[in-house]
Amino acid sequence: MLDTIAGVVNADANLVRRGRFVDTTFLIAIDEAHTLIRIQEGRVTEVTPGPFITPNYSFALRAPRAVWEKFWQPLPPLGFTDIFALVKLKLMQVEGDLHPFMSNLLYFKDVIAAPRRGVAR
């Protein structure tokens, strides 16, 4: 589900501009399948599927596969449209050093929702 994220983000010059000060690696957990996503100057520069022994990341978003599948629909069902909606419903956990995430929240919301936007690679 994450194979399109780099293409979609990097093709969106405005999104890259909005994230131009972001330099971090974060983790997305789909059930027990972990992926590390490296961001440099707003671009997705590495997408590394696990498993990992000692993953190094700033923050992680963890949710069951069924939740991510709904979240990444082009028009998600009610309650699945936003990360904070999922957190409120305890369907997603956001953990770790949240400073990069919260200080670039609009950017990361769009990056993490990028798989909604289709098949760009």
Next chain:
Amino acid sequence: MSPRFEPSFEPISGRYLHLELLGKPHRLYVEEAGHGIPLLCLHTAGSDARQYRGLMNDERITKNFRVIAFDMPWHGKSSPPAGWQDAEYQLTSRDYVRMIVEVADALALDRPVAMGCSIGGRIVLHLAHEVPERFRALIGLESAAFTAPYYDLSWLNRPDVHGGMVCAGVVSGLVAPTAPAEGRWETLWHYMQSGPGVFKGDLYFYMIDGDIRGKLGEIDIARCPMFFLTGEYDYSCTAEGTLAVADRLGAEAVIMKDLGHFPMSENPEKFNGYLLPVLEKIRAL
């Protein structure tokens, strides 16, 4: 060549009102448009009265209602009171009720309709409980009796995070995904312009002090009719939360399709379609 865009003024007028509020001199920015029954509009936490421009520019509303909206102290173009720098801003239920009554008095409004969204949708429940005789009717937008914190509120006001951007980021998901981009981003712009700690201070009322679950049984809508409208995409004040309040009070509630937590600013045209029938009922009271 694109067609010439003719300059025009909106029918909204704005003025600065000096009054004593909560025992202190205040300078508040007040906007209004229209004639008839006063409709006092209360903005959401961390935003301002610009949210209601879609109502003030709709002749179907302003031909029968005098639509008034003020920026709460600290918000929009209203100033914080002198000495604000010496304390942390924190909105309480008691102050919020008093503020609305004192503004209505200062404007000499005769039993206005009060309509509030989010924190405003909560405070109309407090108004119904504390001072129902002062209002002709109350309209709650995105009303729920209580919303518990679902993230760490300290992120909203700290020097190493841009306050405007994080506040807009937090609320962005509350706008319906089907909202027009212009309405979505104007709604978020208001949040981006909020002063430091203002949204957080309002949320003290919304998520802590303003819990009214224990008093719903003491509200009598025979003393002041109440109407509720909530956007289906609102996960903060949920449809279920609104319907539970309305059921308990015996009031009417409508869940609005394709709208979120900021119906009047994210998609004014669609929202007004839901509001007009409520205003007609109020006219017939």
